[in-house]
Amino acid sequence: MSARRIDGKAFAAGLRERVGTIAADFAGKAGRKAGLAVVLVGDDPASQVYVRSKGKATVAANMNSFEHRLPTDATQEQLEGLVDTLNANPEVDGILVQLPLPAHLNEQAVVDRIAPAKDVDGLTPVSTGRLALGLDGLVPCTPLGSLMLLKDIHGDLSGMNAVVIGRSILVGKPMAQLLLAESCTVTIAHSRTKNLPELLRGADIVVAAVGRPEMVRADWLKPGATVIDVGINRLPPEPGAEKGKLVGDVAYGEASEVAGAITPVPGGVGPMTIAVLLRNTLVAAHRNENIALTDTTL
Missing domain, CATH: 3.40.50.720 (NAD(P)-binding Rossmann-like Domain)
Structure with a gap:
């Protein structure tokens, strides 16, 4: 037996194309583009690559990308303050804090700070609880x-x-x-x-x-x-x-x-990870604006 090779790259490309089409439709209905904010603390090379690739993919999918970079020695108060600002920004539908954070920062406290409606990583207690209960929500x-x-x-x-x-x-x-x-x-x-x-x-x-x-x-x-x-x-x-x-x-x-x-x-x-991140951001945008998704299978 020779196994079928599951081509995640091809599947992800198709998903991103669908997201881009629906995102354009959303922008026409909402009068704005869906927006993803990514927060990077420090200068870890791998994290920088991930953040850049996420930003490019977001723009390519007809959504706005908001990148926020804080120095390695940023305080817990500074980081949580930035998350609070993004929570209150109506142009931002999804918030992703790039993990891992520098060792002096409390990751769970930062994740807990993200508004569940913008938790496109699906990591807040509300998101994990809704998944466990079988309720609709944003999933990792x-x-x-x-x-x-x-x-x-x-x-x-x-x-x-x-x-x-x-x-x-x-x-x-x-x-x-x-x-x-x-x-x-x-x-x-x-x-x-x-x-x-x-x-x-x-x-x-x-x-x-x-x-x-x-x-x-x-x-x-x-x-x-x-x-x-x-x-x-x-x-x-x-x-x-x-x-x-x-x-x-x-x-x-x-x-x-x-x-x-x-x-x-x-x-x-x-x-698939970045493709689903874009999908989650688009789903969050529709919910935040009370607009029904045109593709219910997304």
Whole structure:
């Protein structure tokens, strides 16, 4: 068996195109563009790249991008004050504070400060609570993007056995909640789970988000299983190379000989994250202006 390669890059491109079309329609109805504000504290190179790419993608999708940069030594009061200002700005529909923050700042307090209606990362207590209760709300981008890929392959997920490896608030926990809402039978596993290979061999769906390079091996998988690899790990560079190879949490080469479908790393889940961020911003904009979405499947 050779697994179907799940092309997240192509799916994300289609989603971004749809978002751009609907965003243009929104601007005509609301008299303004939807707006995403991204806050970056410090000068971490990786975070700077992420913020730039998010800004470009936002503008390309017919929305306004508001970038706010604070120095590394910014105080908790300064950061929370900026979030308060963005909460009150009617031009801003979504607020994303780029994590991680410098160590002297309280991340949870900053996240808690974001207005739930503008919480496009889906991390506030209100957003996580609504997800747990099965109520409509804004959902973390990576899990929602992963669910979109799964539904694109299978359509109805009802009754499928799913194992989520990882219990983070960013991916593992919300992913499990989303799969439960699709009537899957869900098990949350993690790095300390006993007999993990045996557990995975009964799974129709495996979502790996544990942060360990190539931890999931081919003989851990049920033949024909669908594998969503959320992990992004950089291996040590080989002699003479500047950077090491990017790999996921699943040993892609061997796993693709057993799985029915699998996401590559890179090019799988990664591109979905920004696409869903744009989607969440557009959804928030429609709700903030009490305008019905023209595409109810978004």
